[in-house]
Amino acid sequence: MNVCIRPARKNDIPLILGLLYELGRPKPENNLELKIFRNLVKKQISDSDKQILVAEDKNGDIIGMVSIILVPRLNRVNPELYIPELIVTKKFQKKGIGAELINSSISFGQRYKCKKLRLESGNFRLEAHQFYEKLKFESNSKSFTKSLE
Numbered sequence: 001m002n003v004c005i006r007p008a009r010k011n012d013i014p015l016i017l018g019l020l021y022e023l024g025r026p027k028p029e030n031n032l033e034l035k036i037f038r039n040l041v042k043k044q045i046s047d048s049d050k051q052i053l054v055a056e057d058k059n060g061d062i063i064g065m066v067s068i069i070l071v072p073r074l075n076r077v078n079p080e081l082y083i084p085e086l087i088v089t090k091k092f093q094k095k096g097i098g099a100e101l102i103n104s105s106i107s108f109g110q111r112y113k114c115k116k117l118r119l120e121s122g123n124f125r126l127e128a129h130q131f132y133e134k135l136k137f138e139s140n141s142k143s144f145t146k147s148l149e
């Protein structure tokens, strides 16, 4: 499918938030939270060690996004490429766009000499796991979280 992968711009922020809600991230409960979410996306777009790439179709609609963070590791000369969010909107899945977003993320990481890409994927995301396996990702660790509420 003919899509353009490009860095996100500030006017993409509402559409990026829409994709994050589709991914299952919390929706804002009030205007203050919405403002905080918008500012977080804005910061991610402007910080030099972070990036958001969006997939834009030929009509100019944003149909997917990936967020990227360069993470320094104490025992590594080069940062790791960490992907906290990746989503292609339902209607456009299985058309190669997720793979394009990953490949563009890898190109970004290569500019910073990253040697490894890391991400987590919830146990329930069985379809995403098949996608990552298809792209030759290895599943080699367990992820633990603990609620602090």
Ligand SMILES: CC(C)(COP(=O)(O)OP(=O)(O)OC[C@H]1O[C@@H](n2cnc3c(N)ncnc32)[C@H](O)[C@@H]1OP(=O)(O)O)[C@@H](O)C(=O)NCCC(=O)NCCS
Binding pocket: 023, 086, 087, 088, 089, 092, 093, 094, 095, 096, 097, 098, 099, 100, 120, 121, 122, 125, 126, 127, 128, 130, 131, 132, 134, 135
């Ligand atoms: C996971 C996701 C990003 C994949 O994006 P996508 O655009 O649908 O995937 P692609 O079309 O680029 O697929 C690339 C390859 O993976 C395979 N693949 C994708 N989804 C698959 C699935 N559910 N089962 C088996 N293979 C799958 C494709 O067939 C393709 O293989 P091919 O090159 O041999 O044809 C997308 O499905 C999505 O956003 N899912 C919901 C949110 C989510 O789970 N995000 C990941 C959070 S960790």
